[in-house]
Amino acid sequence: MLANDDSDHQGDLNEQHAVDLDTDRFAHGTAAGLILQRNRDLGNLLTAERAVFYVQILHSLLQFRRAHELEPLHEDLFDEVQREQADLSADSEYSSAQYAIDVRQLLEWKLIEERIELERLRGYQDTRRKKYRYRLKAETRAFLEWLEERARDDLEESGSDTRNLLESVLSSLRELNRVLYRVGTKRAENGDARRVLHQLTSLDELTHTVTSNLVSFNERMYGFLMADFAVAEARQILDDLQVFVDEFLRQIHRLRDEVMETLRRLGSEQAQAKIRHSMVEMEVERKKSAHLLRRTYNEEQVASVPRQLLEYYREEGQLDLLCRRISRTAKQIWHRLYLRLRERERRSHRLEDLRLRISEIATFESDQVPHSFLLELIAPAQLASDPNYWTAREKATPPAPRRYQGRQNEVAIEPLRCKQRSPQTARALEKEQLARLVAWLNEQVFVGSEQTVRLAAGRFAEFDDLASVLQLIKTGMLGKGKKLINVGYSLAELDGRDQLEAGRYQLELDALEVTRGEKGGNGHPG
Numbered sequence: 001m002l003a004n005d006d007s008d009h010q011g012d013l014n015e016q017h018a019v020d021l022d023t024d025r026f027a028h029g030t031a032a033g034l035i036l037q038r039n040r041d042l043g044n045l046l047t048a049e050r051a052v053f054y055v056q057i058l059h060s061l062l063q064f065r066r067a068h069e070l071e072p073l074h075e076d077l078f079d080e081v082q083r084e085q086a087d088l089s090a091d092s093e094y095s096s097a098q099y100a101i102d103v104r105q106l107l108e109w110k111l112i113e114e115r116i117e118l119e120r121l122r123g124y125q126d127t128r129r130k131k132y133r134y135r136l137k138a139e140t141r142a143f144l145e146w147l148e149e150r151a152r153d154d155l156e157e158s159g160s161d162t163r164n165l166l167e168s169v170l171s172s173l174r175e176l177n178r179v180l181y182r183v184g185t186k187r188a189e190n191g192d193a194r195r196v197l198h199q200l201t202s203l204d205e206l207t208h209t210v211t212s213n214l215v216s217f218n219e220r221m222y223g224f225l226m227a228d229f230a231v232a233e234a235r236q237i238l239d240d241l242q243v244f245v246d247e248f249l250r251q252i253h254r255l256r257d258e259v260m261e262t263l264r265r266l267g268s269e270q271a272q273a274k275i276r277h278s279m280v281e282m283e284v285e286r287k288k289s290a291h292l293l294r295r296t297y298n299e300e301q302v303a304s305v306p307r308q309l310l311e312y313y314r315e316e317g318q319l320d321l322l323c324r325r326i327s328r329t330a331k332q333i334w335h336r337l338y339l340r341l342r343e344r345e346r347r348s349h350r351l352e353d354l355r356l357r358i359s360e361i362a363t364f365e366s367d368q369v370p371h372s373f374l375l376e377l378i379a380p381a382q383l384a385s386d387p388n389y390w391t392a393r394e395k396a397t398p399p400a401p402r403r404y405q406g407r408q409n410e411v412a413i414e415p416l417r418c419k420q421r422s423p424q425t426a427r428a429l430e431k432e433q434l435a436r437l438v439a440w441l442n443e444q445v446f447v448g449s450e451q452t453v454r455l456a457a458g459r460f461a462e463f464d465d466l467a468s469v470l471q472l473i474k475t476g477m478l479g480k481g482k483k484l485i486n487v488g489y490s491l492a493e494l495d496g497r498d499q500l501e502a503g504r505y506q507l508e509l510d511a512l513e514v515t516r517g518e519k520g521g522n523g524h525p526g
Helices: 002-027 042-047 051-066 074-088 096-108 138-155 162-182 192-226 231-266 269-288 299-303 305-313 318-362 371-378 423-444 463-486
Strands: 112-116 132-136 452-454 489-502 505-516
Touching (some): 042 138, 051 074, 051 096, 051 132, 051 138, 074 132, 096 112, 132 138, 162 192, 162 231, 192 269, 192 318, 231 269, 231 305, 231 318, 269 299, 269 305, 299 305, 423 463, 463 489, 463 505
Antiparallel strands (some): 112 132, 452 505, 489 505
16 A cells, blocks of 8 residues: 555656646647647547447546545446446446446546455455446546536536626735735735735636636627517617616726726735745745645746736726727627618508508599509519510511530440340240141131131131231241141132121232141141
């Protein structure tokens, strides 16, 4: 334990040395000091996939710290976050193993510290996590507090009234003068040096806050200048804005005068000497307890605070410039509201005149109504006209068809691929056609068991029957009719001509006679 205390003390000294280096960097205006000692892994905290789970654990540690439990145990922290983490999990379960993984990730990012509880250690082979306590790093704590502040600003804009801040500045100045009056005298009290430096630092911070509030107030007024508003609210806004700005600026100038009267006492050589004496005493006290009093004060920066405050609060100083800017913005708002109100009043008068005129026309007799006036009144703002010349007798030239001159996206036509044919395929198709032809002959031409039939005696009902007749002639005539003979049929010509009818279709041809049973055919393709 003693070695652990020594390492902590050495770490505090190293951290204090780093703070001194950062102070020197800021004194020389080096912006690199802003990130020199920062933990870059804080950015991973928000961009990680399990960012919500990590922040939940860290925020629970912050709540433990605010309840004066600086280092909660492993299982106490798990009991605190288990229910909230289970609600966030997709499977509604948050195990201790997953909790250990999350904590280990936070330790790798150096966002928290762990310490072994020696009373819970059972031996050198004890690997249980229950013996560990966790503590927030200062960087992590500041980051969580910043997140809370941003969340509050999202709900309601925070910030103090500038007049209250100026009153605080005035109170701090009076307290500073009261303490400086007894520094270096017999009435000096223990801690006066600390009070002097604290008041100077508070004055500097309050002045920065005053500047930030005035700039934000001016930005909000500019936003109001760009926004739209109802006419009914315009007059009330004008009155409220005039009263507020006038009263606001008047109180600021009054407080500024009181602040300047008190500040002039700090500019004397005697006050500057007492401030330097307070810094020397505070540095001696800090060196005696370096591991407890970590804050250091830059001598040049603290000594320049009274001069900077005088420059800020004087006439024509930065405070006056900010107030003038606010006054100029308020005048622009008044002017815009005034113009808007006048325009709305003109519209209201015009609408009232139109209503009176409509009421007057409504009382006219039918033959007294000014039809031309009403047509012009309700006529559209755009005039539809034909650019071509035409009269009641002469017609205009019809418009030429438009030709599209733009580039058209044409799809390239691919050539047809060569079909893969084989003798077997051709024979199969021919065999199928002959089979359909034989079936058609048996159904539409031959009746009963007769062997020879005149083609005109067939029963033809539709156009497909005439197409089958042409197929029969092609098969029975071409090639000496060998294809038809192979299936047991033959076709012969007769004298004269026949006319075949199939519904509303007709076909005239030479007389033909169909015979079956040649060469022992059975009416089916062989």
